[in-house]
Structure formats: structure tokens, C-alpha cells
Amino acid sequence: MNTRSETPTPAGPVRTCVGCRGRAPRSVLVRLVLDAAARVVVDPGRSAPGRGAWLHPSRECLNLALRRRAFPRALRVAGPVDTDAVGEWFDRNAPAAPDAPEENESSTKKAGWKPMGTR
Numbered sequence: 001m002n003t004r005s006e007t008p009t010p011a012g013p014v015r016t017c018v019g020c021r022g023r024a025p026r027s028v029l030v031r032l033v034l035d036a037a038a039r040v041v042v043d044p045g046r047s048a049p050g051r052g053a054w055l056h057p058s059r060e061c062l063n064l065a066l067r068r069r070a071f072p073r074a075l076r077v078a079g080p081v082d083t084d085a086v087g088e089w090f091d092r093n094a095p096a097a098p099d100a101p102e103e104n105e106s107s108t109k110k111a112g113w114k115p116m117g118t119r
Contacts, residue, residue: 015054018070019061029054032071032086039082040071042089051075059094062086 013026031043031052043052053074055061065071071081 017056017061017065018053018074019055019063019065019068022056024056026054028056030057032075034075034077034081037082038077039085040075041085057090057094059090062090062094 011025014023015026015029016023017029026046031046031048031054032040033043033048033050033052035041040053046052051074053065053071055065066083069080071077071083072079075081
């Protein structure tokens with residue numbers, strides 16, 4: 001009897017995104033660290049000293065992490081932290097959301113359904 005899981009394991013270290021809590025290979029995620037001024041900044045080389053937090057390079061994951069106040073917890077800092085530099089980096093480098101729904105679009109249309117007529 002085989003006790004190993006049948007799901008394939010990714011090559012290399014696996015990290016958890018602090019936004020969506022999804023697991024992904026380290027090479028896919030962006031590492032965030034605290035700088036000397038206690039601001040959260042992107043670590044492009046993924047090798048800065050200190051504790052790091054990992055995040056998918058998407059604006060949705062950043063927004064989730066900000067809403068959940070995940071950065072102070074992940075970086076083990078007491079109190080709020082400045083995340084303006086991270087927001088600017090994501091504005092420049094993160095891909096735009098594909099097929100972003102219109103503001104007034106109903107959930108039925110988002111799902112691809114056509115509304116039923118009353119006749």
C-alpha cells in the first residue's frame with residue numbers, strides 16, 4: 001500500500017501567500033521585508049536579511065493582505081506598518097486583472113448566464 005500522496009510536489013521551496021493563503025513555489029511569489037525605517041518594501045533579490053512575507057504578484061492578493069492586516073503579523077511587528085512602497089511597486093509591476101467585471105454587472109452575467117424572460 002502506497003502511503004505517499006498522489007499530488008505532485010513543486011520543485012524547490014514552497015511558501016504561503018499572506019494575501020490569499022495559497023501555497024506556491026518561492027520563485028512565483030514576491031518577498032516583502034521591513035527596511036530600516038520600518039516600511040514594508042519589496043525584496044527583488046529575495047535575499048535581504050530579516051524576516052520576510054511572501055505574496056503573489058497580483059493586486060488582489062495585496063488587497064486581501066492589507067484588508068486582513070497580514071503584514072504586521074507575518075513580519076512580527078507590533079502596530080501598523082507603512083505599505084505605500086509595496087502599493088507603488090504593485091501599481092508598476094503587477095499584471096492587471098483579466099476581464100475585470102463592470103461595476104453595474106449582475107452576478108448572473110458574470111457567471112455567463114443570460115437572464116430569463118418573463119414571457
